[in-house]
Amino acid sequence: xxxxxxxxKTCVKAYEYLVKAGIxxxxxxxxxxxxxxxxLNDLDNIGLELIVYINTMRCCAKELILFPGQTCPEHxxxxxxxxxxxxxxxxxxxxxxxxxVQGAPAKQPKAAAPKGRENCFTVWHEIELxxxxxxxxxxxxxxxxxxxxxGAVVSEFSTRSRDEFDIYTDPDINPALNRKA
Amino acid sequence: xxxxxxxxKTCVKAYEYLVKAGIxxxxxxxxxxxxxxxxLNDLDNIGLELIVYINTMRCCAKELILFPGQTCPEHxxxxxxxxxxxxxxxxxxxxxxxxxVQGAPAKQPKAAAPKGRENCFTVWHEIELxxxxxxxxxxxxxxxxxxxxxGAVVSEFSTRSRDEFDIYTDPDINPALNRKA
Numbered sequence: 252x253x254x255x256x257x258x259x260k261t262c263v264k265a266y267e268y269l270v271k272a273g274i275x276x277x278x279x280x281x282x283x284x285x286x287x288x289x290x291l292n293d294l295d296n297i298g299l300e301l302i303v304y305i306n307t308m309r310c311c312a313k314e315l316i317l318f319p320g321q322t323c324p325e326h327x328x329x330x331x332x333x334x335x336x337x338x339x340x341x342x343x344x345x346x347x348x349x350x351x352v353q354g355a356p357a358k359q360p361k362a363a364a365p366k367g368r369e370n371c372f373t374v375w376h377e378i379e380l381x382x383x384x385x386x387x388x389x390x391x392x393x394x395x396x397x398x399x400x401x402g403a404v405v406s407e408f409s410t411r412s413r414d415e416f417d418i419y420t421d422p423d424i425n426p427a428l429n430r431k432a
Numbered sequence: 433x434x435x436x437x438x439x440x441k442t443c444v445k446a447y448e449y450l451v452k453a454g455i456x457x458x459x460x461x462x463x464x465x466x467x468x469x470x471x472l473n474d475l476d477n478i479g480l481e482l483i484v485y486i487n488t489m490r491c492c493a494k495e496l497i498l499f500p501g502q503t504c505p506e507h508x509x510x511x512x513x514x515x516x517x518x519x520x521x522x523x524x525x526x527x528x529x530x531x532x533v534q535g536a537p538a539k540q541p542k543a544a545a546p547k548g549r550e551n552c553f554t555v556w557h558e559i560e561l562x563x564x565x566x567x568x569x570x571x572x573x574x575x576x577x578x579x580x581x582x583g584a585v586v587s588e589f590s591t592r593s594r595d596e597f598d599i600y601t602d603p604d605i606n607p608a609l610n611r612k613a
Contacts (some may be wrong), residue, residue: 272454273453273454274525275524275525275526275563275564276564277564277565282566304521304523304566304589305521305566305568305589307519307568308520309491309516309591310490310491310492310519310521310588310589310590310591311491311589312493312521312523312587335490338488338490338491340483340485340486340493341492342454343456344455345456382456382458383456383458384458385460385485385486387486387488394564406587408485408486408491408492408493408589409491410490431437
């Protein structure tokens with residue numbers, strides 16, 4: 252569970268990464284930062300901090316912050332009622348992020364699945380994103396990502412975000428209760 | 433006309449603004465930067481430099497660079513064949529930009545219409561965007577914008593971009609020949 256103390260401590264820490272990345276946000280955005288811990292109570296390892304800039308019926312943009320080694324767990328964005336699932340582009344702004352998708356698995360992946368949940372990370376095609384690099388995911392692509400040793404700040408450009416419909420590989424994650432990228 | 437020399441000089445200059453803004457781009461993006469001069473041959477006053485990060489059928493993201501006082505001319509994004517026009521969010525990342533849209537006009541606007549083309553700038557509701565500030569335009573909203581005295585770097589998050597269908601107030605601008613935001 253994310254109590255007030257942990258939430259506030261996490262927001263302060265996440266904001267420091269935005270400062271390092273030279274990304275300006277308003278006071279209001281800073282106050283309304285979202286912290287996803289996916290109900291797993293292991294935020295240092297599995298979690299994500301984010302600011303949603305815009306999310307309308309048609310498009311969405313967010314800034315994602317990951318602490319060193321922090322992982323956004325494996326999930327996909329399915330079609331809903333005939334509407335194609337979310338299409339998203341991740342653009343690394345600062346730090347480094349390892350993105351994993353369906354495809355030929357890396358022989359020696361640079362990220363490791365969080366301990367105790369290894370079987371909830373099934374796709375291992377590796378894309379390394381350094382500042383200025385980006386990758387676009389087609390709808391319904393299974394994916395997860397993990398920050399490198401310094402953490403990462405990643406811009407997400409996408410169609411509308413409807414987190415509650417996302418499908419996680421980990422059965423312990425209830426998407427209706429969580430925010431994620 | 434934008435000849436090779438002016439194009440290359442402009443790209444070098446625009447890149448300096450990205451560096452000042454701390455925005456990383458790839459070598460390829462840097463080489464493929466777009467320069468819009470709208471066929472007006474007055475780039476210092478009316479023009480825009482941009483990197484298109486992604487533009488699919490569903491969504492689009494760009495980085496826009498404006499030199500000090502440089503203006504993106506008044507235009508709107510209409511509905512096309514039953515598809516709603518482009519919805520776009522401008523987010524100032526660095527510098528300052530004055531955005532003008534339909535609505536109560538500013539009594540003392542901070543930007544001035546480019547000389548000789550004053551009658552092509554008809555909306556004067558002013559929105560000042562500083563780093564971290566953003567504004568979302570509904571489809572078909574008439575708008576134009578001008579950088580402050582230090583220039584500006586602005587992220588644009590939108591639905592798909594189809595520049596060739598845009599409608600400019602200035603009859604000298606042929607959208608089929610130009611790129612713009």
